[in-house]
Amino acid sequence: xxxxxxxxxxxxxxxxxxxxxxxxxxxxxxxxxxxxxxxxxxxxxxxxxxxxxxxxxxxxxxxxxxxxxxxxxxxxxxxxxxxxxxxxxxxxxxxxxxxxxxxxxxxxxxxxxxxxxxxxxxxxxx
Amino acid sequence: xxxxxxxxxxxxxxxxxxxxxxxxxxxxxxxxxxxxxxxxxxxxxxxxxxxxxxxxxxxxxxxxxxxxxxxxxxxxxxxxxxxxxxxxxxxxxxxxxxxxxxxxxxxxxxxxxxxxxxxxxxxxxxxxxxxxxxxxxxxxxxxxxxxxxxxxxxxxxxxxxxxxxxxxxxxxxxxxxxxxxxxxxxxxxxxxxxxxxxxxxxxxxxxxxxxxxxxxxxxxxxxxxxxxxxxxxxxxxxxxxxxxxxxxxxxxxxxxxxxxxxxxxxxxxxxxxxxxxxxxxxxxxxxxxxxxxxxxxxxxxxxxxxxxxxxxxxxxxxxxxxxxxxxxxxxxxxxxxxxxxxxxxxxxxxxxxxxxxxxxxxxxxxxxxx
Numbered sequence: 215x216x217x218x219x220x221x222x223x224x225x226x227x228x229x230x231x232x233x234x235x236x237x238x239x240x241x242x243x244x245x246x247x248x249x250x251x252x253x254x255x256x257x258x259x260x261x262x263x264x265x266x267x268x269x270x271x272x273x274x275x276x277x278x279x280x281x282x283x284x285x286x287x288x289x290x291x292x293x294x295x296x297x298x299x300x301x302x303x304x305x306x307x308x309x310x311x312x313x314x315x316x317x318x319x320x321x322x323x324x325x326x327x328x329x330x331x332x333x334x335x336x337x338x339x340x
Numbered sequence: 341x342x343x344x345x346x347x348x349x350x351x352x353x354x355x356x357x358x359x360x361x362x363x364x365x366x367x368x369x370x371x372x373x374x375x376x377x378x379x380x381x382x383x384x385x386x387x388x389x390x391x392x393x394x395x396x397x398x399x400x401x402x403x404x405x406x407x408x409x410x411x412x413x414x415x416x417x418x419x420x421x422x423x424x425x426x427x428x429x430x431x432x433x434x435x436x437x438x439x440x441x442x443x444x445x446x447x448x449x450x451x452x453x454x455x456x457x458x459x460x461x462x463x464x465x466x467x468x469x470x471x472x473x474x475x476x477x478x479x480x481x482x483x484x485x486x487x488x489x490x491x492x493x494x495x496x497x498x499x500x501x502x503x504x505x506x507x508x509x510x511x512x513x514x515x516x517x518x519x520x521x522x523x524x525x526x527x528x529x530x531x532x533x534x535x536x537x538x539x540x541x542x543x544x545x546x547x548x549x550x551x552x553x554x555x556x557x558x559x560x561x562x563x564x565x566x567x568x569x570x571x572x573x574x575x576x577x578x579x580x581x582x583x584x585x586x587x588x589x590x591x592x593x594x595x596x597x598x599x600x601x602x603x604x605x606x607x608x609x610x611x612x613x614x615x616x617x618x619x620x621x622x623x624x625x626x627x628x629x630x631x632x633x634x635x636x637x638x639x640x641x642x643x644x645x646x647x648x649x650x651x652x653x654x655x656x657x658x659x660x661x662x663x664x665x666x667x668x669x670x671x672x673x674x675x676x677x678x679x680x681x682x683x684x685x686x687x688x689x690x691x692x693x694x695x696x697x698x699x700x701x702x703x704x705x706x707x708x709x710x
Contacts, residue, residue, distance in 0.1 A: 228497060228500075228501060230501040230505070231500060231501050231504055234501065234504045234505050234508055235504065237508055238504070238507070238508045238511065241508075241511065241512070241515075304496060304500070313557070313559075321600060322496070322500050323496070323499060323500040323503045323504070323537045324500065324503070324504055324507075325507070326504070326507040326508065326511065
């Protein structure tokens with residue numbers, strides 16, 4: 215499967231939302247890895263292959279979305295810094311500082327059509 | 341008894357009567373001389389701040405006032421004595437109990453036959469209980485807003501999960517068999533959950549507006565593109581009731597606004613036009629001049645009675661009876677969003693002939709990054 219496009223890393227602390235999103239994106243043909251917070255996401259990113267896109271919640275325990283973004287973007291030379299990110303969050307009016315660092319911001323409650331459309335823009339399936 | 345003695349007795353009696361009146365309300369009455377120096381205060385007031393009648397005249401009142409009130413009250417009193425206008429002031433006196441007591445002072449100048457100020461007379465009204473009740477009311481409103489905010493936030497997480505699962509259910513069901521009972525049921529469930537999401541978002545917005553100002557995240561937005569997207573989102577709903585929606589304006593109208601909030605304005609006005617439009621055509625216009633963008637949403641439905649038009653932008657106000665669902669928050673939120681952008685919203689309507697909503701937004705340049 216290595217090298218196949220459509221690998222997503224889904225970072226979300228709510229287990230129900232995470233597994234439902236996984237099922238929905240599975241159905242679309244994406245390959246999903248899951249992480250429950252920013253720390254788990256970093257652990258997952260340490261294992262190749264790198265995902266083509268990160269779906270990221272902001273409000274999470276241990277390491278939140280803002281923390282993960284600043285961790286990933288710290289060294290611009292690192293391949294981790296170049297993975298596109300779509301933020302999926304309920305905190306629409308507190309994303310000002312990260313708008314320029316991520317590809318898109320999707321508001322919760324999530325509209326699947328909208329989310330899949332956004333994913334396809336940055337991570338098109340063959 | 342001589343006339344003089346009779347006059348003195350009468351004077352004493354009258355004085356006793358006025359003192360009596362003064363003692364019957366907290367904290368009594370006061371008199372000052374023409375220069376505004378205190379010459380008399382009721383016992384209840386003297387007892388409150390712990391001085392005697394004799395100390396009144398030379399007393400430095402600023403020392404008994406709350407430090408935040410002293411300078412303002414002194415200056416205002418000086419000005420009042422100079423102009424001879426009515427005295428009215430709320431300030432706090434330090435009581436011998438160590439607490440500050442809010443007091444409403446009122447008074448008038450009493451003039452002699454030549455029209456010169458001879459005395460000042462007035463009352464000191466204890467408004468501690470009123471102030472306390474006011475505070476309790478404010479606390480109750482704050483508690484209500486906090487509760488609303490917490491409740492809405494707590495409801496949002498399970499609703500997001502539920503909403504997502506229903507969407508997935510619908511996708512799976514219609515993929516397997518688009519006409520199946522399951523597909524129809526999940527589409528119905530999704531509509532209900534969509535409505536829940538909208539109502540909850542309204543509640544959250546109101547608490548945001550109440551607790552703090554709306555924080556805008558401004559980016560370049562094409563108002564016309566937002567309208568096209570908004571119309572396509574309600575196309576199915578409009579089709580069901582038979583309303584045809586047309587869009588006038590073929591040029592992009594690009595401004596620097598909050599995209600999510602712009603979508604909300606469009607969605608709200610469209611949803612109202614459909615809800616109250618009685619299935620008749622709905623016309624949307626997007627236009628701009630040098631300084632402003634304008635969004636016009638016109639329906640030909642039931643319209644809004646004249647007397648209701650000024651209040652429809654207030655909280656919990658609705659132009660119709662309870663037969664049409666909703667919290668009555670939509671237009672309130674729209675107005676708050678429009679005004680937060682420095683814009684205006686207005687309505688023009690006649691009963692039975694429909695309604696025209698006009699939103700005007702400034703076409704300001706991109707703000708300097710801070």
